Amino acid sequence: MSAETGALVGDSAVLEATALPALIQALRDEGYEVIGPTARDGAIVFSEYGPADSLPVGYEDSQEGGRYRLIKTAGRRVFDYVVGPKSLKEWFWPPRQPLWTARRGGRGSYTIDPPDPKVAPRRAFVGVRACDLAAMAVNDRTFDNGDFADPAYLKRRDNAIFISVDCARPAATCFCASMNTGPRSSSGFDLALTELEDADTHVFLVRIGTEAGAKVVARVPHRLSVESDLERARAVVTQAVARMERSMVPGIDALLKRNFTHPRWTTVAERCLSCGNCTMVCPTCFCSDVKDHTSLTGDVTTRVRSWDSCFTLDHSYVHGGALRQSRMSRYRQWMTHKLSSWWDQFGVSGCTGCGRCITWCPVGIDITEEARAIAEGDLTQAAE
Amino acid sequence: MDDVLLQEPSLAYAHTHTRAQDAAEPMLPRPFMIERRRKEAGGCFTLWLRDPTGQPFNFRVGQFNMLYVYGVGEVPISIAGDASDPSLLMHTIRGVGAVTDAMGRLKVGDTIGVRGPFGNGWPLDAAVGQDVFFVTSTVGLAPLRGLILETLARREEFGKVVLAYGSRGIHDCLYENDLHAWRARFDMTVYVTAHSAPIGYRGQVGSVAHLIERAEFDPPNTVAFVCRSEAMLPAAFAALEARGVAPDRFYTTMERNMKCAVGFCGHCQRGPTFMCRQGPVYRYSDIQHLFAVREL
Numbered sequence: 001m002s003a004e005t006g007a008l009v010g011d012s013a014v015l016e017a018t019a020l021p022a023l024i025q026a027l028r029d030e031g032y033e034v035i036g037p038t039a040r041d042g043a044i045v046f047s048e049y050g051p052a053d054s055l056p057v058g059y060e061d062s063q064e065g066g067r068y069r070l071i072k073t074a075g076r077r078v079f080d081y082v083v084g085p086k087s088l089k090e091w092f093w094p095p096r097q098p099l100w101t102a103r104r105g106g107r108g109s110y111t112i113d114p115p116d117p118k119v120a121p122r123r124a125f126v127g128v129r130a131c132d133l134a135a136m137a138v139n140d141r142t143f144d145n146g147d148f149a150d151p152a153y154l155k156r157r158d159n160a161i162f163i164s165v166d167c168a169r170p171a172a173t174c175f176c177a178s179m180n181t182g183p184r185s186s187s188g189f190d191l192a193l194t195e196l197e198d199a200d201t202h203v204f205l206v207r208i209g210t211e212a213g214a215k216v217v218a219r220v221p222h223r224l225s226v227e228s229d230l231e232r233a234r235a236v237v238t239q240a241v242a243r244m245e246r247s248m249v250p251g252i253d254a255l256l257k258r259n260f261t262h263p264r265w266t267t268v269a270e271r272c273l274s275c276g277n278c279t280m281v282c283p284t285c286f287c288s289d290v291k292d293h294t295s296l297t298g299d300v301t302t303r304v305r306s307w308d309s310c311f312t313l314d315h316s317y318v319h320g321g322a323l324r325q326s327r328m329s330r331y332r333q334w335m336t337h338k339l340s341s342w343w344d345q346f347g348v349s350g351c352t353g354c355g356r357c358i359t360w361c362p363v364g365i366d367i368t369e370e371a372r373a374i375a376e377g378d379l380t381q382a383a384e
Numbered sequence: 385m386d387d388v389l390l391q392e393p394s395l396a397y398a399h400t401h402t403r404a405q406d407a408a409e410p411m412l413p414r415p416f417m418i419e420r421r422r423k424e425a426g427g428c429f430t431l432w433l434r435d436p437t438g439q440p441f442n443f444r445v446g447q448f449n450m451l452y453v454y455g456v457g458e459v460p461i462s463i464a465g466d467a468s469d470p471s472l473l474m475h476t477i478r479g480v481g482a483v484t485d486a487m488g489r490l491k492v493g494d495t496i497g498v499r500g501p502f503g504n505g506w507p508l509d510a511a512v513g514q515d516v517f518f519v520t521s522t523v524g525l526a527p528l529r530g531l532i533l534e535t536l537a538r539r540e541e542f543g544k545v546v547l548a549y550g551s552r553g554i555h556d557c558l559y560e561n562d563l564h565a566w567r568a569r570f571d572m573t574v575y576v577t578a579h580s581a582p583i584g585y586r587g588q589v590g591s592v593a594h595l596i597e598r599a600e601f602d603p604p605n606t607v608a609f610v611c612r613s614e615a616m617l618p619a620a621f622a623a624l625e626a627r628g629v630a631p632d633r634f635y636t637t638m639e640r641n642m643k644c645a646v647g648f649c650g651h652c653q654r655g656p657t658f659m660c661r662q663g664p665v666y667r668y669s670d671i672q673h674l675f676a677v678r679e680l
Binding site: 099100102104105107108109110111112114115142143145147148149150151260261286287288289290291292294298301303305308310314315316317318319320323324325326328329333337340341344345 | 408409410411412413414415417454455456457458480481484490491493494495497639640641643644646647648649650651653655656657658661677678679680
């Protein structure tokens, strides 16, 4: 094995599973903080790796509507779990973000200071999935809509690289294949790994997406891939697609637009707790609130943006009351926005098929099942 | 199944990053100074604001600003002033909550934070060569005031110019001086109705919809600009349609909860649009179907 293969963008390399710690170290040597999957509190979450931290080995997850279990296996496989409750979004627009600070002067005046212009850290996100990458492409449109851009988001985005993994073992809640976002990373990655393991070998195919990715690979022992490696990688993805149990009904965008008054909305609202979990775990839900945090003396106030959810009454409050009083209307707002009006707003679906909203819904509401129920009782077709 | 592997990345998800305004901080208000204030009818007040740096504040009629009160909060308020005078900003506000009440307590010389202008504004050009019909009531005249001024400034481009205005009582017309001045013009018709009046009042009493029924304009050649509370809008729309004004010929401005006004906070959605960017002014034919759905 030699690091002097000169692997370029578009090439694929192969590295031994034993070289994964070297890959993590290479990211650090390239000047990145490493953010990777960590088994914590019974779930896989992204967290910053300390010098001693490494990728968790031998974990599988079991996910269903309202259910998540992380299982330790005796195996050596590294990426046999998929997405946990936390998406990448908190690293790019944190749950609480100070926007600016105002200081009171004399006689009713005050000055406003822009946010701290400190440079965002360079971060490498390891073990992200194709649906996470798709979500970032969606988020890029949210926070730079052509007229306005969020500078804090853009700074963090500029300084981030992604080492993704093609999913070999989708959870029961996954439906990325039907959303055309996975399980194979097709764009947005710097490096994309596919875990290839059998009785004799345990290696990773590494597809190089960017110059930044190529530099990292050059620091790690590897060889260039051959056709048989690509063949094995294809088989992994094919098998993952075949194993995926859930799917989104086709044509959901137009379907929801003509079914605002479908009786299913009332049925699902009877189960929905309006807790907002789905919006918190969703990798693209972006609603936010702003509040002033004022010092005790009242002389300094900081405006803080925090995550919000369209499931709260406050979300639609205008003088006189909330516009979306019923849970039915709030669930409908969330689902039609995600799957339908997102297309009008951003030219893309707001749903990536990651399945988090299904797993982390305390009553196990399944967005694919709700979509199917509406499709089966399509009001327009029934009328025709 | 192999096609899943060979497919090109879906264009929608390809990493495209066209930058809007790299350096700009869209959430940062600019401190303006309150130069003048006036108590208005119906619990409203008007503030005139000046940028202490002396920069002109250019806007289109029908746009709005986010106004911030120190330590309390920020709310969207439409611009009521004359767009041809960018030196002074004019906002008329009704105290209906914590932020607007706090605004009512601000004094001349105090600082107020301003972000804007936001939104699309009234499409007055759509009315060139046509009769122009303004329909509003109470504080709803504020978002229309700049449009009326611009219409009058470009008077020769339009046919009849008609305003139908409704107030609660007979003594609480917003901008009463403006109403008198407009009514004194020979090239503008002003109808005023009061919702309630004391016994013996000889003026028009009743709803704005009744004014629409009898106002003089040429319905097939009219463009209407409507500003009413959302609950009262359907009645105004129905009256306009009954007069023969086609739904693609009337425009309305609407309101929603807003936390950012730049499309990031998600609060102001109505159906497929963000009211802060694709609104607050809508052509009725574009949103007609949404009025049929409750709690959208």
